[in-house]
Amino acid sequence: MMYTYKKTQIQKAKCWHWFIAAFLVVFVGCTFPGGKQKTNRIRFAIQNTLAIDRENVPIVLTIEQLRKVSADFSLNAYSVVTGKAPREAMIPAQADDLDYDGERDQLVFLLDLAAEETKEISVLYDPNVKATFTLDVKKQTRAGIFPELNAVAAMESDLIAYLLKPNGAVVAYGKKRKELFSVDKMYLVELEGNSPISPDFRHHFERSKISLTQNPQALKIEVEKPEERWVMHDLENQEDYFIRKSEEQLNFSKSIGLSLNALLDPENTTMVQLTPPDELVGCGGFALWHKEKKELIPLPNEGDYVRILADGGMRSVVQRILPSWDINGQTYQLTSTTFIYGGNPWIEHFIQLDRELPADYAIVVGIPKLTDSSGSDEEHGLLWSWGTDPDGTYPLGVALIYLTTQASSLIDTDAVHLSIVLNPDDEGRISYRALAIWEGGINGIETQSEFLQHLQIMTTTMENPPTIKFLPLEEGKK
Known part of the structure; x- marks a missing residue:
């Protein structure tokens, strides 16, 4: 089981099918599904200039910005990846037509950035694809x-x-939030340890008819508030479980999701x-x-x-x-x-x-x-x-x-x-x-003090958006 500590809000779990898609992008020569021609690539670095962890940061690029780098850029068939080959991973993204003229004109994705972190991002695209091609993502x-x-x-x-x-x-x-079940706070050690969760702890999920992944690498626990709140991410089943400690027990709940x-x-x-x-x-x-x-x-x-x-x-x-x-x-x-x-x-x-x-x-x-x-x-x-x-x-x-x-x-x-x-x-x-x-x-x-602290961080991050620097292509890459 993997553990992470975050000072800010919820880090969304990467959907399991994105791991599969990332594997295909990296190991099938960076080609689009259904195509044999290698895709073109635009590279850029996104830097968090603040000493503050930032989550779910909207990154928005216009088609004008991208065409200044590559004149043939198209949002008909594209994907966004982070990192460098052979360890690139796909990032869920979408393209929108905001000026309502029938052509997609903005690319948007959400990015987590640690304090003062810089991430390299690439947009892969095929200018020869005329039909619109879209990968499904978990709808948020x-x-x-x-x-x-x-x-x-x-x-x-x-x-x-x-x-x-x-x-x-x-x-x-x-x-x-949808309340699920509660367990004795003796299980706190399961949330703060470095070992897979015990069969006894897992049994509480099964009693509530919840099937957790059996893969320890696909179960991640995030510390939302030290010694008080955690989030358990089941990456394989695309589910998040929210855990809050009361005086005598740990209370488990989940989001109701999209519910208009x-x-x-x-x-x-x-x-x-x-x-x-x-x-x-x-x-x-x-x-x-x-x-x-x-x-x-x-x-x-x-x-x-x-x-x-x-x-x-x-x-x-x-x-x-x-x-x-x-x-x-x-x-x-x-x-x-x-x-x-x-x-x-x-x-x-x-x-x-x-x-x-x-x-x-x-x-x-x-x-x-x-x-x-x-x-x-x-x-x-x-x-x-x-x-x-x-x-x-x-x-x-x-x-x-x-x-x-x-x-x-x-x-x-x-x-x-x-x-x-x-x-x-x-x-x-x-x-x-x-x-x-x-x-x-x-x-x-x-509490009010926590709320004001949250707003202070929010105003600071709004005043200091991540910087975006376009990078030259590496030799041998198209």
């Missing part, structure tokens, strides 16, 4: 349109879900509404603000177009267009694009206006004020609030992270929100991230 995100929910769209990662409302508000939903359809069930108990559904703005939404009247104005409910730009394993993207938004007798076009990535609890918003708003109006974003405390850090572009879920059962933290160059001023829109005016940049765009982290799920945080 989803987006969909559900008229029954009175929402523009719903989107989720494996950790959290968000409902995008017609008025511009966002409602967060937690995913209640549970919101359609009136008897649903697995998806828990974390923020109020009927407010303007909500958890990371936005609205129009009339400065003189000090009034929030919701987005119109009609006349919009909504499309799912991506519904993939690594990320999902929802876009809403208001082509004729009437503001004080003038017509504006607003485009709102929202991203969610696997293994991450946040959504990222991009709001695009076709021209400058009238002087009396502005765009306001915000988060709900929770029961315990709220605050802001204008130097690092952060709003946060801490409390409990609506039932008072589990701790809950919400936050919004924005670009300080776009910030105008904190404002009191109402008694229940922490809000700020954001100004578009020179291209008419506003961007920010919003998140909810709930202790009732698999990635919860127990």
